[in-house]
Amino acid sequence: MPTDIPYQGTASGGKVHMRWLPNQGQAYTVLGVIVLALLAGIVVPFYAEVMDYKLARLAALPAFLLFGFLLLFNRMALLTLIIVFRSVGDVVLESTRFSIGGYTTGLGGVINLCVILLACMLVMERPQQLPKKMVWSWLPFLLAALFGVVISPEKGDAIRTYLTLLSYFAMFVSAFYFVRSAQNFRYCVRLVLWSSVLPALYAVVDVALHGASGGAEGFRLQSTFTHPNIFAFYLTLVIPLTLFTLKDKAMPLSGTMRVVVTLYFFYLLALLVLTQTRSAWIACLFVFVGYALLFERRYLLYLMLLPVVALLVPEIRDRLLDLGSGTEAVGYAKLNSFAWRLSIWESGLQWMRPSHYLSGYGVEAFRHFSQTFFPAANKMNWGAHNVYVQWFFDAGVLGLCAYLFLYARMVLALKALFRVDRLASFITIAIVIVYLVVSSSDNMFGYLVFNWYFWFVIGAGCALATISGALPAAKTDAKVNSGAAQQTAGVR
Numbered sequence: 001m002p003t004d005i006p007y008q009g010t011a012s013g014g015k016v017h018m019r020w021l022p023n024q025g026q027a028y029t030v031l032g033v034i035v036l037a038l039l040a041g042i043v044v045p046f047y048a049e050v051m052d053y054k055l056a057r058l059a060a061l062p063a064f065l066l067f068g069f070l071l072l073f074n075r076m077a078l079l080t081l082i083i084v085f086r087s088v089g090d091v092v093l094e095s096t097r098f099s100i101g102g103y104t105t106g107l108g109g110v111i112n113l114c115v116i117l118l119a120c121m122l123v124m125e126r127p128q129q130l131p132k133k134m135v136w137s138w139l140p141f142l143l144a145a146l147f148g149v150v151i152s153p154e155k156g157d158a159i160r161t162y163l164t165l166l167s168y169f170a171m172f173v174s175a176f177y178f179v180r181s182a183q184n185f186r187y188c189v190r191l192v193l194w195s196s197v198l199p200a201l202y203a204v205v206d207v208a209l210h211g212a213s214g215g216a217e218g219f220r221l222q223s224t225f226t227h228p229n230i231f232a233f234y235l236t237l238v239i240p241l242t243l244f245t246l247k248d249k250a251m252p253l254s255g256t257m258r259v260v261v262t263l264y265f266f267y268l269l270a271l272l273v274l275t276q277t278r279s280a281w282i283a284c285l286f287v288f289v290g291y292a293l294l295f296e297r298r299y300l301l302y303l304m305l306l307p308v309v310a311l312l313v314p315e316i317r318d319r320l321l322d323l324g325s326g327t328e329a330v331g332y333a334k335l336n337s338f339a340w341r342l343s344i345w346e347s348g349l350q351w352m353r354p355s356h357y358l359s360g361y362g363v364e365a366f367r368h369f370s371q372t373f374f375p376a377a378n379k380m381n382w383g384a385h386n387v388y389v390q391w392f393f394d395a396g397v398l399g400l401c402a403y404l405f406l407y408a409r410m411v412l413a414l415k416a417l418f419r420v421d422r423l424a425s426f427i428t429i430a431i432v433i434v435y436l437v438v439s440s441s442d443n444m445f446g447y448l449v450f451n452w453y454f455w456f457v458i459g460a461g462c463a464l465a466t467i468s469g470a471l472p473a474a475k476t477d478a479k480v481n482s483g484a485a486q487q488t489a490g491v492r
Contacts (some may be wrong), residue, residue, distance in 0.1 A: 079178065230276055348366060
């Protein structure tokens with residue numbers, strides 16, 4: 001695994017050494033840490049009582065202090081830890097949640113805050129390293145979402161959603177400070193692949209514990225995630241990156257590692273089948289067809305065997321046959337998932353008034369009004385299970401156009417990378433297209449963990465396009481980027 005991660009440090013002998021402790025110029029920072037430590041010692045007894053002395057909740061405080069320490073002294077190490085381990089975080093973080101003023105929070109909220117603060121601190125330290133065009137791509141979307149918060153009928157949930165969207169932007173921005181060379185980009189790809197190892201291993205436990213029992217839809221694998229769909233979408237990100245690692249000629253694998261990664265690739269495909277998420281299957285198929293058309297036509301012959309596989313594998317066959325039954329909108333229990341989605345989309349769009357077409361009803365308005373316009377709501381607040389429908393309802397035409405503009409800018413930026421690195425360009429564009437495909441059938445805004453990985457990878461791809469010359473960079477970056485490859489080769 002490459003070791004050219006751009007940690008903060010001092011150059012010596014052509015290498016950059018990590019700086020874990022503050023220097024003399026950071027005396028005030030050290031003093032601040034001491035004061036915080038003293039305050040923590042005073043607060044701990046009260047905190048333990050409020051947390052009802054539960055171990056998982058008590059562990060949130062030292063974890064918060066650790067995050068704060070890394071945030072101050074080694075932000076890239078903190079980002080690395082988040083990337084590698086956040087994929088298994090939901091298993092632990094759910095047990096740290098507690099209620100304050102009617103709203104639940106926990107260690108997960110602390111991590112979200114750290115991600116936003118981390119991006120802010122990186123930008124303030126080195127603003128010239130972030131291409132302004134990439135930031136401007138996000139601005140219309142974030143402004144539309146902010147206006148949606150102002151007019152939202154659910155202010156608390158809307159603010160939480162907006163902070164979640166800001167954390168996605170923060171992950172995108174942070175990637176520009178991670179990637180200083182083509183080798184750094186490949187390091188980022190492998191970090192995301194490493195993040196999949198623990199969920200892939202825990203999937204065996206999930207199958208052993210719940211595989212026999214199943215449910216109304218049969219067993220659906222979710223591993224360390226809170227829902228099978230989220231795990232499936234995460235796999236639609238990891239599987240193309242695994243394909244990239246196998247086919248990458250700039251950093252080829254050794255013979256043994258190629259065998260291991262190939263086996264792991266097919267194992268991930270098996271896990272994707274077990275999630276029983278049809279939209280993820282279709283999206284992943286698009287990636288393979290695109291790769292075969294652009295790079296290796298012989299793969300089209302293998303893809304022609306998929307109909308046979310679909311008939312032979314019960315999990316695939318049953319899920320596909322399910323689309324042919326339960327198509328009448330009598331009630332949610334009698335509808336298949338696709339027919340139910342069509343019903344709620346139609347209900348929501350017909351209920352909208354023309355006066356709200358332009359700006360929508362506000363962030364989280366679809367959920368708020370779903371009990372009013374959806375006959376099968378059954379006293380529950382439903383999301384649209386379609387980002388485009390929900391964002392049109394919540395933010396109107398302006399918000400939806402800003403949302404689509406963001407992805408159009410990402411695709412254009414990654415397309416510019418094609419003349420420098422064809423495979424990296426294709427894989428990152430394919431990941432964006434996969435995201436747009438699955439957004440038509442699920443509530444993608446709320447899937448925080450998957451979105452963090454998605455935007456980190458897309459940010460890394462855009463950063464690679466910038467440093468490779470495919471995209472214009474800030475003038476002040478010219479000198480830095482000219483020696484990036486030589487300097488980062490010795491980072492340890």
